[in-house]
Amino acid sequence: MDKKLKMACIGIDIGGTNLRMALLDNRGAIIHRTKCSTDIHHGREAFFSLLRKGIESLLLVAKDKCYETVGLGVGVPGLVANDGCMLVSVNLPPLDGINLRDELQAMTGLPTVVANDVNAFAFGESVYGAGRDYRSFLMVTLGTGVGGGLILDRTVWTGIDGVAGEFGHVTVEPNGRLCRCGNYGCLEQYASANALVAAAREIMAREKDAFGEALRDKDISTQKLAEAALDGNSAALALFAEAGRYLGIAVASVVNLLNLEAVIIGGGVAASFDLLSESLKREIHARAFPIPAGRLRIERAALGDDGGIIGSGALVMDHLFRGNP
Numbered sequence: 001m002d003k004k005l006k007m008a009c010i011g012i013d014i015g016g017t018n019l020r021m022a023l024l025d026n027r028g029a030i031i032h033r034t035k036c037s038t039d040i041h042h043g044r045e046a047f048f049s050l051l052r053k054g055i056e057s058l059l060l061v062a063k064d065k066c067y068e069t070v071g072l073g074v075g076v077p078g079l080v081a082n083d084g085c086m087l088v089s090v091n092l093p094p095l096d097g098i099n100l101r102d103e104l105q106a107m108t109g110l111p112t113v114v115a116n117d118v119n120a121f122a123f124g125e126s127v128y129g130a131g132r133d134y135r136s137f138l139m140v141t142l143g144t145g146v147g148g149g150l151i152l153d154r155t156v157w158t159g160i161d162g163v164a165g166e167f168g169h170v171t172v173e174p175n176g177r178l179c180r181c182g183n184y185g186c187l188e189q190y191a192s193a194n195a196l197v198a199a200a201r202e203i204m205a206r207e208k209d210a211f212g213e214a215l216r217d218k219d220i221s222t223q224k225l226a227e228a229a230l231d232g233n234s235a236a237l238a239l240f241a242e243a244g245r246y247l248g249i250a251v252a253s254v255v256n257l258l259n260l261e262a263v264i265i266g267g268g269v270a271a272s273f274d275l276l277s278e279s280l281k282r283e284i285h286a287r288a289f290p291i292p293a294g295r296l297r298i299e300r301a302a303l304g305d306d307g308g309i310i311g312s313g314a315l316v317m318d319h320l321f322r323g324n325p
């Protein structure tokens with residue numbers, strides 16, 4: 001490699017809605033970024049052409065700014081095998097069954113790492129974010145669903161098949177609500193944005209003005225519910241406390257199992273961290289052993305919407321320079 005060129009990589013975060021791409025330097029700083037609609041309904045070929053255009057434009061920026069692009073990291077929602085094959089992609093069905101790593105490597109000629117999006121986010125927090133001071137932690141994203149990523153000794157624990165860390169599908173109610181995964185009572189059905197909104201609707205069906213006269217059924221969102229809670233609305237406060245309690249039930253088991261240093265919470269609902277954290281901590285302390293519960297730190301993620309691109313870039317850099325498979 002030409003030592004005069006600075007090193008860069010490309011990080012890509014494929015979301016169900018947005019496709020974010022960025023050129024990153026070797027310290028994880030964003031040199032240039034693009035964002036567009038994923039538009040997966042246009043099919044696989046159109047999507048790959050979108051990826052190609054985005055990557056080409058970033059490679060041009062790199063060249064222009066005297067960077068050598070050494071790798072490509074991709075975070076994608078769903079179950080991703082350790083070899084980069086898309087096993088199940090809930091939001092991106094046209095990608096099911098394809099080996100995204102091989103496809104992108106062939107397209108770009110760049111060494112490529114493909115990971116589950118929350119695993120990528122977790123690794124980004126580990127290297128550059130709220131997880132820097134911890135060797136081992138659980139990342140939890142509270143968004144439309146509940147995502148998980150497990151960092152053990154500064155490495156993403158993907159499991160033998162690549163599908164570990166699905167914290168949102170830990171059972172918290174044995175006979176609870178049916179989850180989209182087929183199980184009953186998954187955490188995702190109690191602590192995600194969708195779950196909060198669904199629970200709020202159930203309450204409003206019984207009591208129209210439960211969240212204040214101004215909040216109509218069609219306006220319900222976690223943001224509106226958080227506003228109501230911050231205004232002191234007791235029904236809204238109880239909803240967030242309940243989500244925190246369920247989160248605590250699941251975290252307590254993980255804490256007893258793994259004696260982690262921290263749980264890092266990200267995603268849209270994490271903006272309401274303060275509304276959840278009290279009941280979350282209370283539940284952990286009520287259920288887990290005092291030693292692991294007492295040392296556990298609960299932190300908010302630091303990278304926000306950039307977590308996916310920064311984490312994906314960090315993964316490929318780690319792959320190239322730490323020699324991980």
Ligand SMILES: [Zn+2]
Pocket residue numbers: 168169179180181182183186188
């Ligand atoms: Zn589930």
